[in-house]
Amino acid sequence: MTEPADQPDIVYRPRGRLPGTRPGAHRGREAGGLGTFRDQVPFLRMPDARRMDVRATLRDPFEGTYVRRFEARTLVEVWALLDLSASMRFSGEADRMALAATFCTGLAASATRIGDPFGLIGCDAAVREDVFLPASRGRGRAAEVARRLAGTACTGTGAEGMAEAAHRLDGRPKIVFLISDFRWPEALITRVFASLSGYDLVPVVLGDAAESEGLPDWGLLELDDLEGAGRRVVFMRPSLRRRWIAREAERAETLRRVATRHGRPPFRLAGRFDPDAVSRHLLGT
Structure with missing residues (x-):
């Protein structure tokens, strides 16, 4: 993957005036x-x-x-904190990890084109040193992000490393994009957001229509727990479908509530990467 020179930039604006003289x-x-x-x-x-x-x-x-x-x-440093736990292997309407990689590459290109440093931290149960790039304004940073993520395996059984990532962030002001499907326990969501609340925090939720909207009213579904709990067959019926969709809505509301307490409201990235949609969200929050 190369730097997306012909792709629209993600336009972002830090909250408030920034300290610093660079x-x-x-x-x-x-x-x-x-x-x-x-x-x-x-x-x-x-x-x-x-x-x-x-x-x-x-x-x-x-x-x-x-x-x-x-x-x-x-200037402001721009960081992407990327969830690399096993649930990020999900592929439905789109390949979740490929979508995340495209987003990170586009964000890196947009930041460095206006002179902002871009850094990347990948996490599963711990911070992944193989997916750590310190913040840099160097040309080709987007291409380096694309290369680093191209062969990255998502095999971890948790995302606790996200809470550790805050220790890698210090110094000058930062916009931090927290990129995940957020299929975490509520306690972990609260801990991670609290640890990053000192920064301009932008949650990016990787969703997919196949997880809720695409469910049939009737039928047998084979579910694969990517975090290691194995496979099971579920008989889908209207009452179960309603409960399933209600739980998804409740999970989304919990995330929105925690996110707005510590940063900006979440942006849902599903299907394809649309830089203009991301820009509209950032400029309106």
């Missing part, structure tokens, strides 16, 4: 001589004669001297 594409807290116009301040507060505002100076009845102050632009 030049980038996002609104910063610092003020200086370059950037977007912010306000005028007395010369003594920012003694830079190059930024003198002649009109404001002439309008001041007390004959004060004013300079223009500008809003600095800075």
